[in-house]
Structures are given as C-alpha cells and as structure tokens.
Amino acid sequence: MAAGLAAPLVLAVGGGLVSAFFYLSVLFGGFGALILGYLAPLPLFLVGLWLGAPAAVIAGLTGGAAVLLGTSGSVLVSVAYLLTGAIPAMLVVRQSLLARVDSAGTLEWYPSGRVLLGLVGMGVAAVLVAMILAFDQPGGLEGVVRRMLAQLAEPLFSAQGLAAPGPEAVWMAAALPGLVVISWIVMTVINAALAQGALMRFGRNRRPPMRMGALEVPVWLLPVFAMALLGALGLPDAFGFLAVNLALILAVPFTFAGLSVVHHVVAQRRTAPVPLLVGFYMVLFLFGWPILLMVGLGMIEQWIGLRRRFDRAAPGQEDE
Template sequence: MSRHTLSGMGAGALSALLYLTVQWPSPGALILAYLSPLLLYLVGFSLGATAVLIAMLTGTLVAFLAGSWLDALAYAVLNAAPAALLVHLSLMSRTSPDGQTTVWYPPGQLLTWLATGASLLFMAVLAWTSQNEGGLWYGLESFMQSMVQTFAAAGNKAPTVQLQDAVAKMSSLLPAMVGVSWMTMHVVNGLLALGLAIRFGWNLRPAADIAHLQVPKSLFYALAIALASAFLSDMMGLMARTIAIYLLYPYIFAGLGIVHLGARLVKARVALLLIFYLLLFILGWPLILVAGLGMIDQWAGLRRRISGLRSHPENGQDNGQEKE
C-alpha cells in the first residue's frame, strides 16, 4: 500500500475511535470527540482529497465495527463527509488571468457551504422527527422538562414557573446552538489542521488572510428570506429562525476580517485584537455586531475604504507596509 493509503486509513480509524469516546461517562471525552475531525483535515491538507476520502471510508467502517450502524451513520454524516467535502473544495485552485499567482478556493465560500450543510442537516432532522408527536421542538422541550422534574424531585422541590418557561425558551434555541457548535467544530479543526500542516511543511495550500474573507451575496438573499420567514407562527417561524442563525454564521468571520483589517491601521494592533477577542469571549453578544459589520461591508464596501486608508496613510506613516 502507498503512504497516502496507509496514512488515510490510520487517520480515519483514529478519528472514528475519538468520535466514539463521546459515549464515555467523562467530560473529557467530549473534548476528544470534538477533535475527531482534526485527523481528517490534517491528512487532507497534507496528502490531498484522495487521502481524506480513504480516511472517511475507513473511519465509517471502524465506527460501525466498534460501535453500531447508527454510530457509523452519525460519524459519516456529521464528521467525515463534511470534512472530505471541505478539504476537496479547499484544495481547488486556478491561475490568475495574469498567470502570476494561484487563486485558491475562497474561505467565505467554504463557510457558506458549511452553513448550507447545517441547514440541510437540520431539515433532515425535522423530517425524521415529524413522525413523532409534536415534532422536534415538542420532543426537546419534553425531554428538558423531564430532566428539570428529575433534578427538582431529587431536591424535594417543585420546579418554578419561571424555570419551566426558561426551559421552554431554551429548547426552542437548542437546534440553533447545536448547529452553530457543529459548524464551529469543523472551523476549529480545519484551522488547527492547516496550521499543523504549515508548521511541519506538509500543507498543499497556504493559509488564507482573514482580512480578505468575503461571503457571496447569494448568502445575503437566502438570509433575508429566512429572516422574513422568521415572523411566521409556530413551526415555520421556528424553522426559519434556526436557519437564519446558521446563515448568519459566515458573516461573523466576514466581520472579523473587517476588524483585523482595521486593526492594521494602528501600531498596537496585537494588543487591540487581544482585548477585542477577550471581550468577545466574555460577553458573547458583540458577535451579533460583528456579523452585522460583515453584512454592511457586503453592500457599503467597508473593506475597500479601509484598504484605501492603508494605501494613503496620513502624516507620512505607511501603515500599509505593516503585516499582521
């Protein structure tokens, strides 16, 4: 067997075993399961799309043999297939019209595919649970309310009305939270894998500059439809709101690109970005503003205006020569 085949098989097998640790009764096992796509991305960015396809098939087989057919299906759909697709797209490139540079598949398009995948998976789950009484949200709320009842009974207390209302609201947001977590898992593992590949000189493509990340305008139209539909009542409104959150996700990275580009105008950009990300981590809600920044840039050309400031600095200071 070739090195590519052996590496792909080994990465897939280990990735599947990491994924199956989610069944262990330990909080640390969740971290291992969360990192299970890392090896798929690493072998893909290092050896190519064929290697990650071998890893996907091997991992699915190992998940079936070490777990069950349901484990294999979940691993393939949630981890392996998305990683294989994103690696395949990431390694696509073309030569610029002047023939001087290589243009790689844009990261904004990758994020759009990821958001589309989250939306499709969500709709598949909706269709699957539609056979049950009340559908997905009724099942989630009933499950969470039963957990609250169990914990309350253990403490010889009855759950308050306020707590039950909070659980009902949380259950309506749970599909969106799970979908965002799933997308973040692939983004984090993909970036870690590419960073490792670059560190050891294995990478088949360079890292992208977040300051140049842009999402396609078609995503905005899809998001506008989802937001408009979010005001519908009952199931349709909940479904539209959830999908709107998925489609808003790529705009967070577009907004972060604007922040990074703006930070390059000042000398203390590292400290500025450190404070910014610290506040983002602590508060959380500014992510909405960041996503809004990405949406505004798509129509107002903020990136172009900031780049113009860097190209024509005042006071004779060429900030455009500084690199992050």
C-alpha cells in the same frame, strides 16, 4: 510506485483510526474525553489537507468502520460519526484544495467564504431533513425537542425537590437545532484551522493560509438572511420555528464577515496586531454579546464594503 503509495495509505488509515479513537473517547466520560470528542475531525483534516482529498475519503471511511467496530456494530453511532465529522471533513478538504489558473497566470484557490457557505448549507439541510422526519410527531420537530429537553431537565429538578417544567416551558427548544448546527460549524472550522496551521508549521500544507481578513460571503446571502429574520419575527408555528433556526444558522457567515473586518483593520497596524486580536477574542468569548455586533458588522461589510473603505482611508493612500 507501490512503495510510494503505501506511505500515504498508511497515514490515511492511521488518521481515520485516531479520529475514531477521539470520537469514541466520549463514551469514557470526563472533560478531557469531551475535548477529544470535539477534536475527532482534526486527524481527518490533517491527512486531507496534507495528502489530498482521496486520503481524506480513506481516513473518513476508516474512521467510520472503526467506530462501528468500537461500538459493537452500532450503525447509528457510526452514521453520526460520518455525518458530523467524516463527510464534512471530506467536502471541506475537497473544496479547499480546488484551484485554477486565472488570466494573469496566477494560481487562484477556491474562496474560503464559499467553503464556509458549504458548511452552512449542510447545516440548513440537516434542519430541513430533521423537520421532515419529525413531521408526523406532535408539534413537529419543535415538539420533539421540547419533550426531549423536558425529560432531561426532570431528574435535575427532582433532585432539588422542585417541580420539573413542562415541554411548553422549555424556552430554549425553539432555537436548539440552530444552536447545535452553529456549534458544529464552529468546531469544524476550528479543526480545519488547527490542521492547516499545524501543516504550515512543518511546511506540509498544500494550500496557502486562508486569511480571515480576506474572507468574502456571496452578495445574495444578505437578502436571504433578512427574509429569515423577518420570518422569525412574524411567521407562526412550524414556519416561525424554521425561520428562527435558519436565521441563526445564516448569521454564521456574517459573524465571520464581521471578524474579517476586525482582522483586516488590525492587520493594518504596524504595532502589536497579535496581542490586539488575542484581547479581542477574549472579550468576545467571555461576554458573548459582542457576537451580535460582529453579525451587524458583517452585514454592513456586505452592504457598503467596509474593508475597501478602510483601505482607501489608510495612511499613504488617497481618500475619497
């Protein structure tokens, strides 16, 4: 039995070490190192979705210890690794591998939409904690972000002989926390999807694929998102700043819900569904603004159930 446990343990520790190496590669600079930094959670997801949640915990803690040693005892960098990569990977793996037997005797896996909502909840919590920690600073969290961006911009403007903008002129500051959280959520989802795809390719996956076309978001999220939007438009000062960033973060599930409608419709086509999706995502990332359409499409899906209507209208099915 000891020999049987040794191999998973070695794989988990190895995954943590590789993850730490990817994370620390950012210190070396360069575009390639930046890509490796983004892929730091990938080994944790590979280990966890293959060997289970305990392996993900071992890999994450190993990675945290390796980052601590690799930065000569920098607790701040190690904690950042744990909060942004290891702990989210542990939680996503745990929730993704939850399953139960329904009344028909079929194995029912934890919904992918709720896994996504867990990441969104972590992002919201991070913004709230940051606002609390910056409460005694001039201007609160928004003031801290504005001053930080103004300091970063000053050398760039000075090098061109231009006057650097003051903190109040940095328009991006009002939305930066939400944009950072969105970037983190997207990269976490991408790493999890890459890991699941690689494991399926070699027949090592525990959970069946999470189909984008089947993603569901909770009904109560729509009114919460609507209230955040109204607050972003009408609330002043710190409350408006919080509402803007919450609205940005809460838009993420609706973006994925909109994408699920696209995947669902394309999957019904019998000819060339993959090239259609590739072309769609190229347009999405090249132009950017279609993401707003995906948010709106996701809200409509949540409201009237577009996918069910498309199913009823599909060839060979009775339309109402």
